[in-house]
Amino acid sequence: MRNKSVDILENSNPRIRIFYMLFALAFLILAIVLGYRQIYLYDYYVEKGERQSMRRVIEPGARGDIFDRYGRLLVTNEPRFSAVVYFNEIRKELREEYFRLKKKYLAAKDSGAEMPSVAQITKQARANVLNGYVDRINMILGSDYKLADDDYDRHFRQKALLPFPLVKNLSAREHAILAERIPIDSPIQIYTDTSRYYPYGARAAHVLGYVGSNVDEIDASNIVGSDLRTYSFTGKIGKTGVERAFESVLSGDIGAKIWVVDLAGYQYDNVVNVKPKKGGNVVTSLDIDLQAVIEDSFGDRKGAAVVLDVKTGEVLSMVSKPDYDPNSLSPYISYKVNDEITARDAWLNRATQGRYPPGSPYKIITAMAGLMTGVIDENSVKTCNGGYKVGSRIFPCNKRYGHGEVDLSAAIAQSCNVYFYMTGIDADIKSIAATAKDFGMDQPTGIEIGERRGVIATPEYKREIGYGKWLGGDTANASIGQGFVLETPLEMAAFAASLARKQTRTKVSIIHDPSRKADMEYHNAVPIPLSDVHYKAILQGMIDAVEKGTCRRSKVEGLASAAKSGTAQVPINGKPSTLAWMIAFAPVENPQIAICVMVEGDETGDVAGGSTAGPIVRAAFEAYFDKGAQ
Amino acid sequence: MRNAAIFAALFIACVFLPPWLRKAGSGIFDEFRAPIDVLPAALGDLEKYWALNSNSKKALLEAGRDLARLNASYQLKNMENSVLREKLARYENFFRIPSYDKYRMEVARVARRDISAWWQIMVIRKGSAHGIKEGCAVISSGGVVGRISKVGAYTSVVELVSSSKFRMAAYIEGENRPVIYQGAGAVTFHEACGEVTDVPIDVSAYSNGRPLRLWTSSLAGTFPDGLLIGEVKTLSLDSDGVFKSGMVLLSGELSSLREVAVLVPIENASK
Numbered sequence: 001m002r003n004k005s006v007d008i009l010e011n012s013n014p015r016i017r018i019f020y021m022l023f024a025l026a027f028l029i030l031a032i033v034l035g036y037r038q039i040y041l042y043d044y045y046v047e048k049g050e051r052q053s054m055r056r057v058i059e060p061g062a063r064g065d066i067f068d069r070y071g072r073l074l075v076t077n078e079p080r081f082s083a084v085v086y087f088n089e090i091r092k093e094l095r096e097e098y099f100r101l102k103k104k105y106l107a108a109k110d111s112g113a114e115m116p117s118v119a120q121i122t123k124q125a126r127a128n129v130l131n132g133y134v135d136r137i138n139m140i141l142g143s144d145y146k147l148a149d150d151d152y153d154r155h156f157r158q159k160a161l162l163p164f165p166l167v168k169n170l171s172a173r174e175h176a177i178l179a180e181r182i183p184i185d186s187p188i189q190i191y192t193d194t195s196r197y198y199p200y201g202a203r204a205a206h207v208l209g210y211v212g213s214n215v216d217e218i219d220a221s222n223i224v225g226s227d228l229r230t231y232s233f234t235g236k237i238g239k240t241g242v243e244r245a246f247e248s249v250l251s252g253d254i255g256a257k258i259w260v261v262d263l264a265g266y267q268y269d270n271v272v273n274v275k276p277k278k279g280g281n282v283v284t285s286l287d288i289d290l291q292a293v294i295e296d297s298f299g300d301r302k303g304a305a306v307v308l309d310v311k312t313g314e315v316l317s318m319v320s321k322p323d324y325d326p327n328s329l330s331p332y333i334s335y336k337v338n339d340e341i342t343a344r345d346a347w348l349n350r351a352t353q354g355r356y357p358p359g360s361p362y363k364i365i366t367a368m369a370g371l372m373t374g375v376i377d378e379n380s381v382k383t384c385n386g387g388y389k390v391g392s393r394i395f396p397c398n399k400r401y402g403h404g405e406v407d408l409s410a411a412i413a414q415s416c417n418v419y420f421y422m423t424g425i426d427a428d429i430k431s432i433a434a435t436a437k438d439f440g441m442d443q444p445t446g447i448e449i450g451e452r453r454g455v456i457a458t459p460e461y462k463r464e465i466g467y468g469k470w471l472g473g474d475t476a477n478a479s480i481g482q483g484f485v486l487e488t489p490l491e492m493a494a495f496a497a498s499l500a501r502k503q504t505r506t507k508v509s510i511i512h513d514p515s516r517k518a519d520m521e522y523h524n525a526v527p528i529p530l531s532d533v534h535y536k537a538i539l540q541g542m543i544d545a546v547e548k549g550t551c552r553r554s555k556v557e558g559l560a561s562a563a564k565s566g567t568a569q570v571p572i573n574g575k576p577s578t579l580a581w582m583i584a585f586a587p588v589e590n591p592q593i594a595i596c597v598m599v600e601g602d603e604t605g606d607v608a609g610g611s612t613a614g615p616i617v618r619a620a621f622e623a624y625f626d627k628g629a630q
Numbered sequence: 631m632r633n634a635a636i637f638a639a640l641f642i643a644c645v646f647l648p649p650w651l652r653k654a655g656s657g658i659f660d661e662f663r664a665p666i667d668v669l670p671a672a673l674g675d676l677e678k679y680w681a682l683n684s685n686s687k688k689a690l691l692e693a694g695r696d697l698a699r700l701n702a703s704y705q706l707k708n709m710e711n712s713v714l715r716e717k718l719a720r721y722e723n724f725f726r727i728p729s730y731d732k733y734r735m736e737v738a739r740v741a742r743r744d745i746s747a748w749w750q751i752m753v754i755r756k757g758s759a760h761g762i763k764e765g766c767a768v769i770s771s772g773g774v775v776g777r778i779s780k781v782g783a784y785t786s787v788v789e790l791v792s793s794s795k796f797r798m799a800a801y802i803e804g805e806n807r808p809v810i811y812q813g814a815g816a817v818t819f820h821e822a823c824g825e826v827t828d829v830p831i832d833v834s835a836y837s838n839g840r841p842l843r844l845w846t847s848s849l850a851g852t853f854p855d856g857l858l859i860g861e862v863k864t865l866s867l868d869s870d871g872v873f874k875s876g877m878v879l880l881s882g883e884l885s886s887l888r889e890v891a892v893l894v895p896i897e898n899a900s901k
Contacts, residue, residue, distance in 0.1 A: 062870045077872050079828070173849055175828075176799030176808035180850035184795050184812075192828070194872050252871070278871025 054271070055259050056225040057161050060235030061252020061276035062194050066208060066242055068288045069314075069512040075208055075243070078197035080331065081175040081190055082148070083137050084163035087156060089187035090129055097125040126152050133188055134166050140181045141174050161231045161259055163191045195331040196236065196243075202325045204291050206349035207284070207318045207449065207510065209241020210326040212333070223256045224272055240349075242282060242510060245448040252279040285314035285512040293623035294319050297616045301607075303580075303599035304350035306493035307620055310591040312518040313497060313506045315447065317620070318490070320354075322346040352451040355486040356598060359566030360398075360550075360609065361583045362481025363420045364499065364538060366427070367408060369435040371534045375426035378537035381407045384418035390472045395421055398567070412541025412564065413549030415609075417480050424479025425472060432478055433458045438504050438529075441487060445494045445508040454491045457484035482568055493596035496583040500562075500591035502528050502535060543588060553614030554584055556621045561586035563617065565609030577601045582613035586621055595620050657782075664785040667753045671741040733767075733854065733893040736760050740887055741785060750793030750813065754890060757782045765852060767893040772881035773858030774798075774846060775890050788890070791859065792822035792880055799847040800826065800859055802833055808847055811859055811878060822880040826862060829874040835865040844878050854893070 037045070066075035087094075101121050109115045116124075134147050148165040155164050166188065170178065175190055182188050196211050214235040237251070238244035255276030260269040294305050298321045307317040324341045341347055348354060370376040386402035387394040397403065397417040403410070411419035424432055436442070436456045444451055455461065457478040459470035467484075477483030487495075490508065497506040505525035509516075520526065528535065542562035545551040551563035563584035570579055578601035585594040597616045601607035644652070685693070722728070738756035745751075756762055758781045768775040768788045776796060780787035789796050794815035799808045813824045826844060835842060841861040846853035858881070865876035 062872050064871075079872055172808055176810065176847065177850045179810045180798045180852060184797055192872065194870075255869075275869040277869050278867075 053260055053262075054225065054228050055161050055261050056223075056228040056230040057257045057259065058223065058230055058232040059255045059257070059276050060214070060233060061254055062278045063196065063211070063236060063243075063252060064250040064279035064281045066250070067281065067283045068286045069284065069316075070287065071283070072288055073199055074204065074284065074286070074288060076197050076199070077194035079172075080168075080193045080195050081170040081172070082163075082165045082193065083133075083167040083170060083178060084165050084189050084191040085130070085133060085187045086163055086189070087160050090133075093129050093187075094125055097129050098122060101125055101128075123153055126156065130164070130166065137167055137178065137188065141177060143174070159231055161261070162233065163189065165191070193233075196326070197330070198326045200288060200292075201327060202323045203288060203295060204286055204318065205241075205323045205326050206320040206351065207241050207286065207315070208326065209243035209245075209449070210239055210329045211236040211243050212239045212329075213237075213331075223254060223274065225256065225258045228258065241449050242284060245450065245510075246282045249280045249282055253277040283512045284510050285309070285312075285316060286318070286510070287316045287624075287627075289627065290620065290623050291317045291319065294616060294620050295321070295323075297619040298599070301599050301612070302345075302350070303597070304354060304489040305595065305597045305616060305620070306351050306490050307593055307595045307624070308493050308497045308506065308508060310497045310500045310506075310585060310594050312513075312516055313446075313494070313508045313523065314512060314516075315508060315510050316593060316624070318349075318351045318510075320348070320350040320352075349449075350598070350600075351489045352447065352449065353488070354598075355452055355454065355488055356579050357483070357485055357568040357570050358481040358487040358492055359568030359579060359581045360415045360417075360480060361492060361495075361564045361566045361581055361596075362485060362487075363412065363415070363479070363566075364495075364542075364564060365436050365439065365441070365481075366420045366424045366432055366479045367412065367538055367541075368528070368530060368534075369427045369431040370423040371408075371530055371538075372435065373427045373431045376408060376423050378408055378533055381405050382411070382416075382419045382422050384416050386418075388418045388421040388476070390421065390425065390476045393473055395473070395476045408537050409541035409544055412538060413544035415545070415550045415565065420479045421476045425475050429458065429470065429475045429478060432475070436485075439495055439498060440505045441491060441495065445490055445506065447490060447508045448510050451490055452488055454487040455485065481566060489596045489598045492581070492583050492598075493594055496585050496596055497591075497594035498523075498525065499528075499538075500585035500594050501525075502530075504528055539588065542584075546584075550610040551582060551584070551614055551617075553610055554582060554617035554621070556586075556618055556625070559586055559621060559625055560588040561621060562588050563614075565613060567607070567609045569604065572600060576604050578604050578607050580607035580609045580612035582609050582617050584617050584621075586625070593621075593624055660780070660782050660785075664782050667742045667785060668755055671739065671755065675739075731896060733895055734761075736762060736892040736894050737889060738762075738786070738892055739889055743885065743887075745790070745792075745885055750790040750796075750815065751779070752776065752788040752790055752887070752890075754786050754788060754892070755784065756892065757784045757786045759783050760892075761894050762786050762892050763894070766895070767846075767853045768890050769853075769857055769893060770881075770883060770887055770890050772883040773860070774853065775884065775887065777852065778892065786892070790822075790884060792824060792884060796824075798853065798859075799849045801845045801847050801855075802826070802829065802862060803842040803845065804837065805830075805833060808849060809844075811844060814877070821882055822884050823863075824860060824878040824880060825875060826865075826878050827873065827875040829865055829876065831867060831872070831874055833865065833874060835862045835876055841879075851895075 062077050065073060068074055098121060101124055105115050105121065130147055130152055134145055138145055145167045148168040152164060179190060198208065214237040238247045243250065253276060256272065256274045257270055258272035260271055290307060294307070294317050298319060302321055304321070305317065305319040306315065308314065309316055322344045324346045328337050383405050384397050384403040386400050387396045395417065398415055402418070403414055403416045406414065406416050406419055433456050441454045442456045444453055457474065462468070462470055462474065462484055474483055478485055494506040494508050498504055503520060503523060503525035505523050507523045539562055542564050543560065545565065546555050546561050546563050550565045554561065554563050561584055563582055566581035568579040568581065570577060580599040580601065581597070583596045585591045595617055597613040599607050599612045736756055738754040740752055741755045742753040762778060762781055764778055764781055766778040768777060774791045776788040776790040776793070778786050779789040791813055792815070793813040796813040798811050800811040802809055807830050809826050810828045811824055811826050841863055843861055844859040846855060846857040846859060848855040860878040860880040863877045863879050865874045867874050
C-alpha cells in the first residue's frame, strides 16, 4: 500500500512548490528581521526602552550666602517647609477612591441620575484623596489650611514625579509637629525648599539685590541623563545687585534623580541620585554698621551716598533711598508689593543708576583745568560781584551781593560761582572736558553690580542730543557742574577717592579682597598732573570749606577732613527741584575713606549741599572713625 | 495533599481577607501570644527571688537592713516631693495658673526586647487595662525610651528611640529652634544611635568641649519638654547647605532596661 502523503505530493500541482518556496522565503525574511532586531539591534532597543521608562528630576542647589567685610551674614537661605505627597505613594488610594465613586454613581444611575465621565470621576477621586490628607494635617495642627494647589490634574499630567504640595509655608513649629505625628511611612512628606532671607531687612537692599524664580529651563546638559524626559524644580536667579552680578558664584550645583517609572508614569525605583550642592559665598566690601548709620541719617529723604576705601576702591557703604525690604520680594513679588515700591520710586539704585548734575563739587575739575592750562594759579584773585555776564545773560553767584575778591582756595571754600565761571570760560570747555576725561568721569568705575556712565559736557555731546550750537553760557554752566554735565553719586565718590590719593582714577569694587594690590596699575591711574603747590591750593580750599566754609556741618571735631559741597538745580519728573551734594575725604594727611552724598529735594530750595548733605557726611565720618578708634 | 490544600486555602484567605478582619486576627494572635512574652520575664523574676532566698540568713538580714535604709530614703524623698507638689499647687492656685500635670506615669516591667537589624522594639507588661494608649511616650531615668506602637490588654509594644521608624521633634541644648530626631536603626556591635536633622547652620555639636545634649520637645504633645534623648556627637553641613545634620548617641541603658515609665496623658487617662 502506497503512502497517501506521497500520492498527494506526486499528484499535486507543481506550482504549489513555488508557493512553498515563497512561504519559506517569507519565513526566512521574518527570521532575519527578527534576528536583526533581537540580536543586532539589542543594545539600541534596550537603551530606547530605558529612555522610555526613565525620568529625570532636576533640583537646583541652594544659593550661597553673602557677607559683609567683617563676616556678618547679609543674605542667606531660609528654609520653607511644605507638606507634600508623591502621586506614586497614593496611587492605591486613588484607585480605591475611583472605584468607590464609580460604584456609587453606577448605583445612582439605576435610579436615573446622570453618570459622570471617567475623567470627571478621576478628578473627583484625586480631589477627595488630596483633601483627605489636608484634613489630616489640619487635625494634627489644629489649623484650617486649604489645598495649596487645586490644579492637581495639571500636576499629575506634567509633573507627576515632583512632590505635590498639600500645604505650603509651614512654620518650623508646624513642621516639627508634623514630623513627629505623621508616621514615617505615611504618604505625607515634609519637603524643604529655601527662600532668600535678608537678616538686615532693607539695609543695603539696592547693593545686595534680590532673586526671582528662574523661569528659563535650567541648563542640565552636563548632568547624567540629558537625553531623558526631565522634570525640574523651579530655581532662583539673581535679578539685581550682588545677587545678579555674582550669579555664577552664588548659584548652587544642580542635582538630579533618575527614576524608573511604570507605564502609568509612577516612579518605582531610584537609579541615580546626584545631590544638589550649595553655591559659593560672596564676601562684600560693605560695612553694615556704617551702612546703617548713613541710611538712618537720610531719614525719609530721597538720595544716595557712597563711601569708598580710598586706597583699595572698595565700597564700604552704598545707600539709595527710598529703598525696599528684599524679604518682601521672596519667594515671589506680589502685585501689591510691586505697586507699592513703584509708587515710592524705590526700585532705582540712585547711587549707580541715577545721573544728576553734580553741581559745585565739579568746580574742582574746573579749577584743575584752569591750573593745568595756566589761566589761573594758586594766587589768582578774581572779583565776585554776585553775578557774571556771559553774552546777554547774567549768571548768578550763590552769594547775592558777591564774595568780593577771592583767590582759588577761598573760591573753593565759599563755592564762589563767579570765580569758576571766569576760570571755565578762560580755560575753555575743551580743557574742562579733557580734565574730566582724565578722571574717567564718563567711564565706568568698574563696580561689578552695574552702573550708568557719567556724561561730560562737550559741544559734540550737545549737538549729538539735538540741542544745537555750543554757547558761552554752556561753558559757564559746565564750569559749576550744571547744564549738560551728569554724574552718578558713585562716579563722584570715585572722583573724591582719586583726588584724595592725588591720582586720576579709582577702580571701584563691591568685593572685599584683603590681598588686593591696589596700586596705580590696578586703578589704571596716573598721578594728577598738578604741582604740589597747585594741589595743595585745591586741598586747602576743601579743608577751609570744612573749617569755615560751606561744608561746616560736615566737620567732626579732631578729624581733619576735606570737602566740597554743591546745590544744583534740576527738574525731577518735570518739576523744578534742588539737589544737595557733598564730596569729602578724611583724614587729610593720610586719606582712608572718601564719600559722596546726594540728596534729592522735593521742591526748589528745600535742600542745600552744606546743610542737608553735610550732617550725613559727618555721621558717616563719626561712625567710621569711632569704630576705628575702638 | 490535603494539608497543602488547607495551607493554600489559608494563605489565600490571609491575602484576600478584608483589612479589618486581618487587623482583628492580628490582635487576637497578639493577645494569645502575650503570655508567652510575659512568662519568661515572670520566670526570670521568680528565679531571682529563689536565688535571693537561697542566701544565708545573715546575708538576708543585711540585705533587708540595706533595703530598709533605701526605702526610708525614698520615703523621705517622697515626702519632699509631696511638699513640693503642695507648694506648687498653692502657687498655681495663688497665681491662678492652670496645673501643668499633663501626664501620669504608669511604671511597667520589661517583658521582652527585640533589638535586631529588623526590629527595635520592647514589650512591656502593661497595656490598655492600665490606661496605656498607642502613641504614649515611654521614658526611663536615662531619658527617652520610645513610644507605644501597639497596645494589648496587658502588654504593650514600645517602638524604641533607636528604631528608624521613630521620629520626633526635639531641641538642642541651649537652642529654642526645633530640630528633628530620627532613630538610625541597629548597627551591630555599636551603641544605639540616631540622627538629628534640620539643625540651623549656626549650631555646633560641642560647647566648651562637651557634646551638646538633645532634649525632647512638647510641640507635638507626646513628650513633655526637657527629657534627654541623647548626646549630639557630630554635626555637619548638608550638601544643600541649608541645615546641618548629625549623629546622636543614645543611652546605653536601652538594651538592659528592666523597668520603664509610660507617660499617659491625663485627659486620656480620665477617659
